[in-house]
Amino acid sequence: MRTYIGGHQAVSDTDFVELALGTPVELWLGVEGETEMERAARLAAARDILADDPDLPDRVSQIAAEAIEAYAPELFNVVPIPSNQARRRQARRNGVAA
Numbered sequence: 001m002r003t004y005i006g007g008h009q010a011v012s013d014t015d016f017v018e019l020a021l022g023t024p025v026e027l028w029l030g031v032e033g034e035t036e037m038e039r040a041a042r043l044a045a046a047r048d049i050l051a052d053d054p055d056l057p058d059r060v061s062q063i064a065a066e067a068i069e070a071y072a073p074e075l076f077n078v079v080p081i082p083s084n085q086a087r088r089r090q091a092r093r094n095g096v097a098a
Contacts, residue, residue: 020063021056023049 010016018024027046030039050056068075082090 017063021060 008015008019010019014025027042027049030042034042
């Protein structure tokens with residue numbers, strides 16, 4: 001199944017986020033090893049974008065909530081870990097010293 005946003009195909013998670021938000025993820029998260037000057041420029045650009053589009057944080061929150069809702073079964077598919085006592089009982093049943 002293909003996902004298109006605004007006529008552009010999202011082929012990765014990063015593409016999807018960038019197309020949905022209209023900005024590169026690195027603008028908000030930064031990049032490893034950026035200089036103080038690069039960081040200052042990035043943050044200034046982010047401030048300008050937020051000033052021009054004050055609803056952006058709400059849209060980001062909505063996208064995150066929708067993604068969590070869509071993938072909640074996989075995110076919260078927790079396998080219980082047996083207690084130490086249960087592991088010892090199982091080991092005794094299998095003839096292994098615990």
